[in-house]
Amino acid sequence: MVQSRNGLLKGKHYLVIIDYHSNDPDLALLSSILSNCVITHAKSVFARHGIPHTVMSDNGPCFNRKEWQDFAETYDFKHVKSSPQSNGKAEKGVHILTQLLKKASDSNSDPYLALLSYRASPLECRLSPAELLMKRKLRTKLPSCSKLKKHPKLEQRLKLQKLKQKTFYDRTAKQLPSLSRDDPVRIESPGGWITKATFLQEVAPQSYTLSNAQTESESISPSSENCNTDMYTETQTKTHTLDEMVKRRSARTIKNPERLNL
Numbered sequence: 635m636v637q638s639r640n641g642l643l644k645g646k647h648y649l650v651i652i653d654y655h656s657n658d659p660d661l662a663l664l665s666s667i668l669s670n671c672v673i674t675h676a677k678s679v680f681a682r683h684g685i686p687h688t689v690m691s692d693n694g695p696c697f698n699r700k701e702w703q704d705f706a707e708t709y710d711f712k713h714v715k716s717s718p719q720s721n722g723k724a725e726k727g728v729h730i731l732t733q734l735l736k737k738a739s740d741s742n743s744d745p746y747l748a749l750l751s752y753r754a755s756p757l758e759c760r761l762s763p764a765e766l767l768m769k770r771k772l773r774t775k776l777p778s779c780s781k782l783k784k785h786p787k788l789e790q791r792l793k794l795q796k797l798k799q800k801t802f803y804d805r806t807a808k809q810l811p812s813l814s815r816d817d818p819v820r821i822e823s824p825g826g827w828i829t830k831a832t833f834l835q836e837v838a839p840q841s842y843t844l845s846n847a848q849t850e851s852e853s854i855s856p857s858s859e860n861c862n863t864d865m866y867t868e869t870q871t872k873t874h875t876l877d878e879m880v881k882r883r884s885a886r887t888i889k890n891p892e893r894l895n896l
Contacts, residue, residue, distance in 0.1 A: 649675050652727040656766030659727050669701040688712045718843055750774055759791040811856055819855040
């Protein structure tokens with residue numbers, strides 16, 4: 635699986651592609667945010683590392699065009715859209731690469747060497763993204779061992795690491811109740827849970843197709859016909875309770891300070 639996202643740094647647009655297995659990042663400076671430009675850079679990455687089975691992206695305009703859908707069909711990969719909140723790996727990759735580019739710009743150093751250093755830096759599993767992706771170490775300007783150590787328990791370490799991350803996330807996460815086709819749902823918007831839609835199908839984990847949109851589970855909620863009435867009654871009750879509160883002054887006795895009369 636590959637996760638991609640468009641990012642903006644100092645007025646320049648970048649295409650960020652993160653490999654899900656190895657966390658190996660790929661960065662491309664975009665001359666425009668049109669689908670054709672994004673597709674060209676994606677083809678370049680796929681030519682080096684192979685075509686992924688699944689590409690997860692945000693809901694950017696370039697990923698909603700027919701050109702991108704035709705590209706996914708031609709290259710035979712599944713395209714899944716998600717919000718930045720639910721696409722944590724891509725957001726983390728954007729944050730890391732943004733910091734790398736910013737530090738390189740502030741110090742007038744080579745940004746490609748900064749990216750190379752990150753790819754060669756060991757992760758929590760003791761292997762670098764390059765070792766996980768290409769099974770070899772990358773040569774950098776820093777001295778290092780020439781031989782690559784064998785790690786027979788690598789897959790077990792990666793599974794334990796992901797299980798640990800899932801455990802911490804599940805402590806505060808809430809599971810969306812199971813939905814059936816044609817169930818009424820509400821979509822969150824700046825005005826509240828007021829947009830009504832009908833559930834059609836689950837296209838991917840945490841991603842659903844609705845009657846008027848495709849969205850993620852973080853911004854939808856099961857609904858009923860009297861949803862608006864309940865919301866209105868609750869708001870009315872809270873407002874009425876606040877209006878009944880009477881402001882009063884404190885009954886504390888105020889004493890003048892005692893001073894020495896010398």
